[in-house]
Amino acid sequence: MTAGADLPPRPAPQGGEGDRPPAQPSAAGAVFDRDAVTERFLGNASLFGRAAQVFLRQAGDALPQIEAGLASGDLGAARRQAHLLRGSALTMGANRLAQLCQQVELASDGAVPAPAWAVQARSALEGFVRESHVI
Amino acid sequence: MKILIVDDDEVARMALSINLGAAPVEIVQACDGQQAWEMLTGGLRPSICCSDVAMPRMDGIELMQRARAHPVLRHIPFVLISSAASRETVEAAAAGGVAGYILKPFMAVQTRATVDRVIHERRVAQAEHFLVTRRRLDVGLDQLEQLLCVLKADAGSWVEDSASAEVEAAARGLQRLQGASAVLGLWHCASMLQQAQDSGSAADRVQIVQEVVQRVDEQLTEVRQLSPSAR
Numbered sequence: 193m194t195a196g197a198d199l200p201p202r203p204a205p206q207g208g209e210g211d212r213p214p215a216q217p218s219a220a221g222a223v224f225d226r227d228a229v230t231e232r233f234l235g236n237a238s239l240f241g242r243a244a245q246v247f248l249r250q251a252g253d254a255l256p257q258i259e260a261g262l263a264s265g266d267l268g269a270a271r272r273q274a275h276l277l278r279g280s281a282l283t284m285g286a287n288r289l290a291q292l293c294q295q296v297e298l299a300s301d302g303a304v305p306a307p308a309w310a311v312q313a314r315s316a317l318e319g320f321v322r323e324s325h326v327i
Numbered sequence: 328m329k330i331l332i333v334d335d336d337e338v339a340r341m342a343l344s345i346n347l348g349a350a351p352v353e354i355v356q357a358c359d360g361q362q363a364w365e366m367l368t369g370g371l372r373p374s375i376c377c378s379d380v381a382m383p384r385m386d387g388i389e390l391m392q393r394a395r396a397h398p399v400l401r402h403i404p405f406v407l408i409s410s411a412a413s414r415e416t417v418e419a420a421a422a423g424g425v426a427g428y429i430l431k432p433f434m435a436v437q438t439r440a441t442v443d444r445v446i447h448e449r450r451v452a453q454a455e456h457f458l459v460t461r462r463r464l465d466v467g468l469d470q471l472e473q474l475l476c477v478l479k480a481d482a483g484s485w486v487e488d489s490a491s492a493e494v495e496a497a498a499r500g501l502q503r504l505q506g507a508s509a510v511l512g513l514w515h516c517a518s519m520l521q522q523a524q525d526s527g528s529a530a531d532r533v534q535i536v537q538e539v540v541q542r543v544d545e546q547l548t549e550v551r552q553l554s555p556s557a558r
């Protein structure tokens with residue numbers, strides 16, 4: 193490991209009604225792919241944290257724009273934003289969010305309902321924040 | 328040594344910088360191909376350019392193609408880093424002489440291995456190791472340093488005199504510089520100086536010799552970095 197704190201450990205599973213569903217076990221659909229991020233950021237939590245702050249700012253800007261593009265039928269604008277966000281999401285190990293962005297990139301007109309997509313995307317982003325401990 | 332990272336995604340630039348920026352590497356970042364092109368034409372001379380493909384204003388393929396058409400920038404190796412690669416993109420990258428291709432999301436180990444390989448290949452193609460040159464010429468490191476200083480000064484004088492020099496004198500100067508570069512194991516300088524004699528405008532020739540001054544200076548830095556005890 194390089195200088196700086198290690199990335200936080202995987203959170204313990206939680207039970208009880210009202211708890212969020214656990215992250216998907218498959219790395220491809222995981223809300224946070226810890227192993228890939230540990231390798232990519234050389235295990236350094238400080239460096240990862242700095243990149244995560246930028247990513248959250250990007251996602252905060254992009255998600256409303258993608259939703260608006262889907263809702264208004266401006267699929268071109270939605271696709272451009274989704275492409276950008278997917279790249280950042282993959283780098284940060286936010287694989288579930290990246291998959292949702294890819295849905296938009298590949299979608300035909302009207303195939304992705306904006307409200308449902310936005311709910312899933314925000315849930316994926318919240319899952320990333322929760323599991324990566326970036327805030 | 329400088330590495331130029333070109334990507335419109337700030338997160339990707341940060342992650343790549345972390346992976347490739349260990350000392351003594353200096354990372355320079357550009358947010359798209361246009362900004363990178365302005366940096367390169369403004370005098371930036373990275374050892375390698377790691378560029379995303381799809382970017383606004385100017386994409387990575389166009390950036391590489393522009394560099395290839397430039398008398399000095401044509402020798403910068405490009406590693407393209409992309410999340411998707413269409414057949415057209417791969418073909419255009421191959422036609423532009425791409426040195427490496429990395430798929431996003433990149434893995435640190437693979438990225439460093441690819442960049443290290445490309446930098447090593449560039450070094451080998453550019454110049455003989457100075458310790459080999461020293462042995463081949465049977466001179467001490469101090470003498471080799473002096474010879475490099477003379478070459479650097481000669482190339483600098485050629486640039487200064489280029490505006491007023493007669494065509495034949497300038498051509499003889501290029502020939503001399505080429506011969507000295509070859510003797511000192513600076514293969515890339517010799518090749519660029521041959522290119523300057525074969526074709527190109529007067530402005531291109533000046534740019535090439537300015538580049539030679541910089542490359543000789545890089546070799547001098549390497550020689551001087553060797554500790555006195557190792558001499």
